[in-house]
Amino acid sequence: MKRVTKISAVFFIVFLVTVFFSCNYGFFWGLFGEENVDERSASMRSLQDDTPNFQAQSISLPKITGKSYSALVITDLHYGADWGNNKEDDFLEWFEDRIISCRDSSPEKIPRFIVNLGDTADGGHRSEFKDYVAFENRVKALAAEKLGDSDYKIYSILGNHDLYNNGVTEYDSLCYPYISSYYFSIDSDPYDSFKGFSFYFLDTANGTLGEYQLKDFKDKISDDSRPKIVLSHYPIYAGAGEADALLMRLQNTMERNTLLTYFSKYNVKQVYEGHIHKRTWFDFKKFREDVIQSFRYGEAAVFTVNESAGTVSTEIIKF
Numbered sequence: 001m002k003r004v005t006k007i008s009a010v011f012f013i014v015f016l017v018t019v020f021f022s023c024n025y026g027f028f029w030g031l032f033g034e035e036n037v038d039e040r041s042a043s044m045r046s047l048q049d050d051t052p053n054f055q056a057q058s059i060s061l062p063k064i065t066g067k068s069y070s071a072l073v074i075t076d077l078h079y080g081a082d083w084g085n086n087k088e089d090d091f092l093e094w095f096e097d098r099i100i101s102c103r104d105s106s107p108e109k110i111p112r113f114i115v116n117l118g119d120t121a122d123g124g125h126r127s128e129f130k131d132y133v134a135f136e137n138r139v140k141a142l143a144a145e146k147l148g149d150s151d152y153k154i155y156s157i158l159g160n161h162d163l164y165n166n167g168v169t170e171y172d173s174l175c176y177p178y179i180s181s182y183y184f185s186i187d188s189d190p191y192d193s194f195k196g197f198s199f200y201f202l203d204t205a206n207g208t209l210g211e212y213q214l215k216d217f218k219d220k221i222s223d224d225s226r227p228k229i230v231l232s233h234y235p236i237y238a239g240a241g242e243a244d245a246l247l248m249r250l251q252n253t254m255e256r257n258t259l260l261t262y263f264s265k266y267n268v269k270q271v272y273e274g275h276i277h278k279r280t281w282f283d284f285k286k287f288r289e290d291v292i293q294s295f296r297y298g299e300a301a302v303f304t305v306n307e308s309a310g311t312v313s314t315e316i317i318k319f
C-alpha cells in the first residue's frame with residue numbers, strides 16, 4: 001500500500017510540474033503574480049505601423065546605412081540581484097573602444113542598435129527597471145557623443161523575472177518599446193534588389209508563446225519573404241546535450257517542434273536567446289541558435305548582417 005502511495009505521489013508531482021511548464025503561466029505562477037501570455041501578447045505589433053499608439057511614446061527604427069551593419073545582443077542584466085556583478089562601466093568602456101577602433105577601418109562592425117533579451121529586473125520592482133533606464137541613458141549619451149546618433153535605440157523583451165511582483169506594469173511603462181511581442185524590418189537601400197532583414201521579438205516570459213502569439217507569429221512570418229532574425233528570452237532548443245538547457249528551454253515539445261519547423265520553413269537565419277546564463281548554441285544548418293551568457297558575467301554578442309548575401313554572423317564579446 002505504501003509503495004502504491006509513493007508511486008501516486010511521484011506521478012502527481014510530475015503532473016504538476018508538467019502543467020506549470022506547459023500552460024500559459026510560468027513556473028512561479030501564483031507566487032510572484034505573473035500574467036497569462038495569451039492575455040498579454042495575443043498578437044505581435046509592427047513597429048512600422050503609422051499609428052502604433054504605444055502609450056503615446058515615440059517609436060522609431062534604427063538608422064542604418066550600408067548593406068552590412070551590426071547590432072549588439074545583451075541579456076539577463078538582473079538589476080537588483082545579489083549574484084554576479086553590475087558590469088555597466090566595463091561595458092561602456094568596451095562600447096567606446098569598439099566605436100573608436102572600428103570607426104575608420106570597419107564601420108559595419110559598430111553596433112547600431114542593441115537588443116535586450118529580458119530578465120532586466122531580478123524581482124520585477126520599479127526601482128530595478130529604473131536602474132536599467134539609467135543604464136540605457138548612459139549608453140545613449142555615449143552613442144550621441146561618439147556616433148552622432150541622438151536617437152540610439154535599445155529594444156527589449158520580457159524575461160520571466162520581469163514578471164515577478166506584477167513587474168509587467170513597470171516594464172510596459174519604462175522599457176522601450178513598451179511592449180514585448182513585436183517586429184520590424186530594416187532595408188538599408190529600398191531601391192536595390194535586396195529586401196533587407198526582419199526582426200521578430202517573441203514574448204516567451206512565461207516559458208511559452210501561448211496559443212495566440214504562436215499563431216500570429218506564423219501568420220506574419222509566412223507572409224514575409226525576407227531573411228529573419230528571431231529574439232527570445234527562453235531558448236527554444238539550445239542543444240540537447242546541455243543538461244541545464246533541458247530544464248531551461250521551452251518545455252512544451254509540440255510548441256518547440258512547431259517553432260523549429262517555422263524557423264526552417266520561413267527563412268529564419270538566426271535565433272538569439274538568454275535565460276540560461278551561460279553560452280550554448282546549436283546549428284540547424286538552415287538557421288543557427290545562439291544562447292548568450294548573462295550580462296552580469298561580462299559577456300554579450302555582436303551580430304553582423306549582410307543584406308546582399310542574406311547572412312548573419314555572430315561574434316561573442318567580453319568586457
